Amino acid sequence: MDIETRYEGSALLAKPLEKRLDAGNAPAFKSHMVNYILEDHLHIAIDLSEIEFMDSSGLSALLSTLKTIGSRGKLVLFGVGRNVGKLFSLTRLDRGVFEIHEDKHSALQSLNKAI
């Protein structure tokens, strides 16, 4: 699983470079994210703009990342396309669970407030 990462101040920007986040690659994605957290990256913005298809395994990997960070930091999402957005709305994880932003600027602004 290829993930492009870069730093914006103290925030880590992670962009999975895959078209799908599903049962096939969600465990690898989760493992990468947990490693970033173990390296003390506790303020993370995930750019989902490349993801065209996500299933419940992808959601689970994101939830696991969110729970691993817990109250020690913050996770925000942006670049959510129509299909992935539909998945969030069906499961209502876009209401009170994940913080989803329109764009990178807004996502980083939210992270910087929490740092």
Added chain:
Amino acid sequence: MTIPCRLDHVHLAGHAIKGVLAETIKDSELVFLIELAVCEAVSNSMQHAHGCNADCNVEVSIFLCNSELVIEVTDTGAPFNADLLKNKQCHDPEDATCEKAAEGGRGIFLICRAMDEVKYKSFADRNILTMRKTIKPTDRDGEP
């Protein structure tokens, strides 16, 4: 189609249904939901029926006749508790807060939300999940 029980092969079922529907349904969100249901069903069979044993297979059959789409996912592994299908809210979205949100268990919920009818039967060492969806004229290409 027959797919070996490897989770990195689930996308093959997704691509297949997407290919079948590409020329039939113009609503890309509907195509996504059907692909989602198929992938959830296939990965459920691989994980829960066969324990991801790559020596086993999952069969996916797609029937499209006029406005009726029927997809069957068949495995020969351990049957699952069909009572889960009776409770469409088996993962209660109302309960979603960061602390309470379960990490998994949304597959059946998503299948039930995506399809019109979902049935499961287990007989003669075969487990068949049958998913039906009626394609409305407004969903189809070239129709008003």
